Amino acid sequence: MSQHTDHKRIDVPHGQGQYPVFIGQGLIAQPAVWAEHLSKQVLVITEDDVASHYQASIEQALSGLCAFEVMSVPAGEASKSVAQWSAILDRLVSMNAQRDVTLIALGGGVVGDLAGFAAASYMRGVSIIQIPTTLLAQVDAAIGGKTAINHPMGKNLIGAFHAPKAVIIDTATLATLPDRDYRAGLAEVIKYGAIGDIALFEWLEAQADALNQRDEMALQTTIETSVEAKKSVVVRDEKESGERALLNFGHTFAHALEALTDYSTLRHGEAVAIGMVLATRLSERLGQVPNGTAERLKTLIENVGLPSECPASQSPEQIIERMRLDKKNKDNTIRLVLLSALGQAVVQPCSEETIALAFE
Ligand SMILES: NC(=O)c1ccc[n+]([C@@H]2O[C@H](COP(=O)([O-])OP(=O)(O)OC[C@H]3O[C@@H](n4cnc5c(N)ncnc54)[C@H](O)[C@@H]3O)[C@@H](O)[C@H]2O)c1
Known part of the structure; x- marks a missing residue:
């Protein structure tokens, strides 16, 4: 790096x-x-x-x-x-x-x-x-x-x-920048690692303390790597007809959580952090990633001070119902970004029964 x-x-x-x-x-x-x-x-x-x-x-x-x-x-x-x-x-x-x-x-x-x-x-x-x-x-x-x-x-x-x-x-x-806003930004950085760059993910795991202290060198590297990651996706799919959708990893769950909490309780990045854990848990339940992957992501998320679990006030049923309204849905299935490996993502249409597995 x-x-x-x-x-x-x-x-x-x-x-x-x-x-x-x-x-x-x-x-x-x-x-x-x-x-x-x-x-x-x-x-x-x-x-x-x-x-x-x-x-x-x-x-x-x-x-x-x-x-x-x-x-x-x-x-x-x-x-x-x-x-x-x-x-x-x-x-x-x-x-x-x-x-x-x-x-x-x-x-x-x-x-x-x-x-x-x-x-x-x-x-x-x-x-x-x-x-x-x-x-x-x-x-x-x-x-x-x-x-x-x-x-x-x-x-x-x-x-x-x-x-x-x-x-x-x-x-x-x-x-x-206030602490919560800073950490919310780190959620999107973790996302780049999880969906496309295992080396970035491992680097973030190793640098969690430096990032918590806003160490200048760690920040420069983090921002440069993230800009490169976003660039590589948008260059291939500027208008979001395909690959750019992978950037929505964790976001379908997150949008539902944000809407259910009136956009006032959770920062977007905090909701994304929770959404990424749910999406990874679902990927694990479907046998697409090894057991322990969601736990590994959760540990990194918690080590940089982000929430990793749904607020107790939100039931899985409410969240799934709200996800149905997401504007990226097609043909009444909910299109989720799941992992096929840590560092590799896929868009998958999921039924509501399948999505419920994320909460088990
Ligand atoms: N266009 C895109 O591709 C894209 C991608 C992701 C998010 N977004 C949008 O971005 C918005 C969220 O952005 P955000 O998290 O930056 O929120 P924001 O712009 O509201 O900033 C968050 C908070 O930080 C404060 N702030 C900003 N810079 C500061 C600084 N240097 N020092 C002190 N305080 C500072 C702001 O006053 C605000 O209270 C959402 O509306 C979302 O839809 C757009």
């Missing part, structure tokens, strides 16, 4: 070209690395909590390079709304933004998805630079070009594929 030297650049190809992902400590304050991706007119979209930490740094970095304005939305999932999307479009119109305007998304997955969808829709698509500030957004949401806002009837119901111009991952921003 590669070790950190200064900053790293990973190029991610997509349908219309490619974009660089820069990974390094203190990159917001080093615009020389990424300034070539700016245009003359810039709108920074951030949210209030992130702004309190990083608005001054981004303003300092941009001053003298372009004309820019900063717009901040309230922190939290509720900002992925039609109302906030519309407010961004209003702001772009009021600043007389032209087709060459560049948006910058400075924040976690919420800001990235919201600003990304605004960029996808304004004038049929303008440039966006993603500066993800949560571990989840750095290893997952900012890579791959999916953007979305929520509809009152469902999460991410309104969205578009819109590749960023560049992604700037400043690992120094993780220093201020």
Whole structure:
């Protein structure tokens, strides 16, 4: 596994070209690395909590390079709304933004998805630079070009594929990230290991203590490896017609758990951690992975401080009933991502009776 030297650049190809992902400590304050991706007119979209930490740094970095304005939305999932999307479009119109305007998304997955969808829709698509500030957004949401806002009837119901111009991952921003949000991001990293990279999985097992201490070297390696993992999937399946679905490992259970707990009790990554254990237990019950695999995953999840068991308030029946509503279902069977080995995943249609085995 590669070790950190200064900053790293990973190029991610997509349908219309490619974009660089820069990974390094203190990159917001080093615009020389990424300034070539700016245009003359810039709108920074951030949210209030992130702004309190990083608005001054981004303003300092941009001053003298372009004309820019900063717009901040309230922190939290509720900002992925039609109302906030519309407010961004209003702001772009009021600043007389032209087709060459560049948006910058400075924040976690919420800001990235919201600003990304605004960029996808304004004038049929303008440039966006993603500066993800949560571990989840750095290893997952900012890579791959999916953007979305929520509809009152469902999460991410309104969205578009819109590749960023560049992604700037400043690992120094993780220093201020609350503990639960940091650990929630680790769940997606564990997912990459479980579905496609046994070496990453074993490395995470060995580095759990370093990750718990947010050790800089361990983080650099974790983020670089995760970006490569997400890249390799989205490059082969940009629009999620096949292989990209493997990234939903643990997510069908997770979405049901999140919905049943009103998106307020569990962080997405925490629900994914529980969902991955359930999916692995089911894979084990079906004889696809050796006995003990689910226990091994559970141990890693617990060692990085994530929950591994369903909240007692949620019954298997309720969870399965809710899974039926998942938008990725086809032909009344529930399509789950299961393991065929630790480090290898498959999409499998499952009946509800089969899914119940995950809870035994
Ligand atoms: N587009 C995709 O491919 C994709 C993939 C995964 C998730 N998502 C979306 O991402 C969202 C979740 O993202 P998230 O977990 O980053 O949530 P988030 O953006 O709400 O951030 C989590 C919390 O961390 C705070 N925060 C962010 N950066 C901080 C920092 N550096 N220091 C201190 N506090 C900071 C925020 O204020 C917030 O309270 C969901 O809406 C999900 O649908 C999108």
